[in-house]
Each structure stands twice: as C-alpha cells, then as structure tokens.
Amino acid sequence: MITLRKGDWKYGRFEARMKLPYGQGIWPAFWMLPTDWVYGGWPASGEIDIMEMLGDNTQKTYGTIHWGDSPQTRQQAGGNYVLQSGTFAGSFHTFAVEWDSFGFKWYVYSVRYFTATRSWPFDQRFHILLNLAVGGNWPGNPDLSTIFPQMMYVEYVRVYRKSN
Numbered sequence: 001m002i003t004l005r006k007g008d009w010k011y012g013r014f015e016a017r018m019k020l021p022y023g024q025g026i027w028p029a030f031w032m033l034p035t036d037w038v039y040g041g042w043p044a045s046g047e048i049d050i051m052e053m054l055g056d057n058t059q060k061t062y063g064t065i066h067w068g069d070s071p072q073t074r075q076q077a078g079g080n081y082v083l084q085s086g087t088f089a090g091s092f093h094t095f096a097v098e099w100d101s102f103g104f105k106w107y108v109y110s111v112r113y114f115t116a117t118r119s120w121p122f123d124q125r126f127h128i129l130l131n132l133a134v135g136g137n138w139p140g141n142p143d144l145s146t147i148f149p150q151m152m153y154v155e156y157v158r159v160y161r162k163s164n
Contacts, residue, residue, distance in 0.1 A: 025142030026055025079114025
C-alpha cells in the first residue's frame with residue numbers, strides 16, 4: 001500500500017496494528033518516503049522506518065531514520081524493541097512513530113523504545129508505504145526453511161496530525 005499523493009503529511013503520529021509474517025528472507029515494513037524529494041534522491045530527502053522486522057527473528061522490530069548526501073555516506077539513527085514473550089507473527093501488535101519539528105519517538109503499544117532528534121531533511125511532506133519484501137540485502141534470501149505463502153495482516157493504519 002502506498003499513500004503517495006493520496007495521503008501526505010508533515011508531522012504527526014503514524015500508527016498501524018499488524019500481525020507480521022515470518023521466515024528467513026521475509027522483510028515486512030511500515031515506513032515513509034518523501035513526497036516531493038526536495039533535497040534530492042535517496043537518502044538526501046530522508047526515509048522514516050516506523051517498523052521493520054527480519055522474518056527469522058520474530059521477537060524483534062526496528063525503527064530507524066535515514067538521511068545523508070549519498071547512499072555511500074548515508075547516516076541513520078534507530079533502535080529496536082524485543083518482545084519478552086510471544087512473537088510479532090503470533091498475534092496483532094501496534095507500532096507507531098510520533099514525528100514533529102524536534103524529532104521522532106518510536107513505540108510498540110504505548111512503550112517508547114527509541115527517540116531521535118533530527119530536523120533536516122525531515123521538514124517536508126512524507127507518504128506511507130506498507131510492504132512485504134522477500135529477500136534483500138538486510139534479511140538475505142529465503143532458504144529451504146522458509147514457508148510460503150506468507151501474509152502481513154493489517155487491522156488498521158491511523159494518522160493523527162500534529163501542527164508543529
């Protein structure tokens with residue numbers, strides 16, 4: 001799902017309740033990209049990862065921002081949340097980021113697990129993407145243990161606007 005030019009926001013709380021897929025090489029994500037790419041191509045105009053999970057570790061999710069002059073000099077700030085019991089694939093969980101002119105706060109349910117202070121290039125409109133990638137440089141490729149098909153269940157996506 002991509003909200004480009006259907007839903008584009010500068011600041012707010014972005015939240016989704018999801019049950020995630022699992023398996024080696026499975027890479028579900030709830031993230032945001034710039035609508036207008038004011039500062040140039042990736043990563044110059046930024047990327048906001050609200051939730052990413054590597055399917056071979058279903059107890060851990062990540063929240064990250066990326067920026068920089070080029071892919072080779074990309075910078076990032078982020079953290080992760082680890083469930084004490086259960087898995088993100090076993091039931092629905094709520095993931096969120098709060099973004100304002102001062103920076104970002106990431107949540108699983110109401111637990112804030114990471115804060116990043118960053119303004120530029122995060123002072124423009126961004127849109128939401130929800131996707132399930134198979135393979136890639138971070139999770140690696142599926143292997144013989146990966147079960148298909150896999151599904152990412154989304155109960156809802158909510159956006160709460162913020163004025164600053």
